[in-house]
Amino acid sequence: MGIVVAITIAALAFSNFREVYNSQKDFVVGLLASLAAVCFTKAFTPTNEHKALELIRADRDGPIDAALDEVVRRRLDRRGVFESVALLERNVEAAMDRLSEYYYAQAQQLEFYKHAPLLRVVISDLDKVMANIMAVQNGVGKPKGHDDEYHVAAKARHMLISVLRDLRESVKRKDAAYESLTATNNSISPEAWDVFAVMTGDILKAELILESMLSQHLRFPPEESLRTVVDYLDAGLKRAREFQDALNEIRTPMVFDIMLADLSSAIDALRHLDLPGTTAQSTVGPTV
Helix, strand or coil: CHHHHHHHHHHHCHHHHHHHHHHCHHHHHHHHHHHHHHHHHHHHCCCHHHHHHHHHHHCCCCHHHHHHHHHHHHHHHHCCHHHHHHHHHHHHHHHHHHHHHHHHHHCCCCCHHHCHHHHHHHHHHHHHHHHHHHHHHHHHCCCCCCCCCECCCHHHHHHHHHHHHHHHHHHHHHHHHHHHHHHHCCCCCHHHHHHHHHHHHHHHHHHHHHHHHCCCCECCCHHHHHHHHHHHHHHHHHHHHHHHHHCCCCCCCHHHHHHHHHHHHHHHHHHCECCCCCCCCCCCCECC
16 A cells, blocks of 8 residues: 555656756755665664574573573473373373282292283383383473482493393293193192292292383382392292202203203392492492
């Protein structure tokens, strides 16, 4: 509309403009030059929005970046993101606790070894979900009171991986010994099998806790978990020898003897790991 009005005025007052121009050429030329300067200045001067964007892009870990983070946190807080992530973390932890309790309850069942691998896969998947939740919390900013994390030093982690590998082989040998004994001997007493079941539970619990120490997110202090693993393996080794004594004249298969040697080796390796005090950001390092 402004352009249309300006054109209309120019068409109607063209003769007057000509007279003004003929009488005051310097004034008209100066006015046009000033108008041109204003247009060029406006065209090449960035707007406030552009200035703000340039400041944001140029600022790294400065006051502007901190202010933007605060704005984002307030927006996420208004939308309930922090509360939702906290509830998600709590629900996943509850699911992991219930699943672990079920695993512990079933660990003393002699036939449980047929179903245990699938259950451990589910536990591992939940652990990955928990690690993803921690990554989201780190990305949006952790709420107060959620800064404690536990870590295992790289050298100790390599040793734990080696011990876990040997422990898994021991569990396989325990299963093979069970199948061999049930196939060839029908005279083993129920009391002896009860001892075998307790041994199985102790070894499987130690295996599960050791796996959790190598997970992406540690929920418990690693030094306490390591003590628990050693205690379970000690108890399992003791029950294994009691099972041999309960068999009387029946000789255990060779794989059972190999399992005993592997358990002893695993216990010795774990006892060579240092156990520092329970603190956040703690590590389990090798003994010097």
